[in-house]
Amino acid sequence: MRFNRSSCDKCLDVCPVKAIWIDDQGLHIDRDACTGCMLCNSICPADGLSIQNFNFQSVLAKLKDLQSPVLSCHVVADNQAHIKIPCLGLLSETHLAVMSILAEAPVQLNLTACKKCVNGVVVNKLQKSLFAVAAKLMNGSAPKIKLIEEKADLHFRPISYTRRGFFDALRHMDFPETIGYSGGLPAGDKPKAYADKAVPDKIKMLNKILPMLPETLKNWVYENYYYHLRVDSNCDLCLSCVMICPTGALKIGGDGSTGKIVFSSAFCNGCNLCAEFCSKNSIDIIKGFSGKNPSAYASCEAAT
Structure with missing residues (x-):
């Protein structure tokens, strides 16, 4: 979809x-x-x-x-x-x-x-x-x-x-x-719903090889093939970004009174759908990851 x-x-x-x-x-x-x-x-x-x-x-x-x-x-x-x-x-x-x-x-x-x-x-x-x-x-x-x-x-x-x-x-x-292969792209499957989340295979491959990389090469991979996300103070937690994200890189964190958007770089494909779908223009997707664990869901720092 x-x-x-x-x-x-x-x-x-x-x-x-x-x-x-x-x-x-x-x-x-x-x-x-x-x-x-x-x-x-x-x-x-x-x-x-x-x-x-x-x-x-x-x-x-x-x-x-x-x-x-x-x-x-x-x-x-x-x-x-x-x-x-x-x-x-x-x-x-x-x-x-x-x-x-x-x-x-x-x-x-x-x-x-x-x-x-x-x-x-x-x-x-x-x-x-x-x-x-x-x-x-x-x-x-x-x-x-x-x-x-x-x-x-x-x-x-x-x-x-x-x-x-x-x-x-x-x-x-x-x-x-x-x-062998018959050529062309396959006939369409039944349409997917927005609730269906899937991480692209090429992202899965990157995640799989990370543990075997020396630190310098790992940092280069983070810099060029991973992303981080920023959410500014205009965010009203409508959760549209969570629903539209095709990979599950975004979800709601915290408890009922202090909810917040959390993000996992290891799931993000950089498609920018969350930013385009946000009615408040509160989201920025930026290439590069500087944390320690891209798989962990972390709070999104505010844009400055």
Whole structure:
């Protein structure tokens, strides 16, 4: 369900074929025009455009076990890769940041077929996202992700399985990855209610890796991929922000006589819905977290 006065139109801007439009009834996709580049999916802060039965955490787990992992797409059947996802345009900056942090060996993104693909626009997007990751988290050094555009530069080593090993591997694969991907975005599910709260998968991944990060890197992640919230004295505790928040990052704290809005940075996706929905203009969402525990609900400091 979409708040029809939300100013967010990132998916419209990023769609290369203009297959998405928004009106008072919500968001619509022209499925005949959609090419399945997944750029809308990667840029949506709330995972509002998601792929059914796709689990990126399982992809990460498989990549981590490989010595020289290659990731590619399902669009080209003979693309060399250990793991394939619907389209590499699915990889957001946050996905790439997590991959760079967790990778024990450089991950190769096989883009060798992109030049002739209708979704070749994703290459430029990946280049910009990797540059941003390097600037924010790697102190300017190259992330452990390589964009491979020429076949001569691809170093792919097939994995050999015994019969038993093959079925063990198959058993641990996600079903959609085993059978391949048919392309396009899935047909709409029944509309969600505002009471349905869900933290986007990319935020869950960040929360999961935080405990294993050195303090300096953890602070960089806090600074670039987490948020804090400020509520000024005009707030009348109408709780509209709590209800509109799609992730559960906001709730009411305190007792009946001293109620207040409390906020968890670990649940916030930075969508800004709470600020847009506030009739008093009392809320500011600001990038960066400076506390000790982003999962804890804390009182929101007053804006100055």
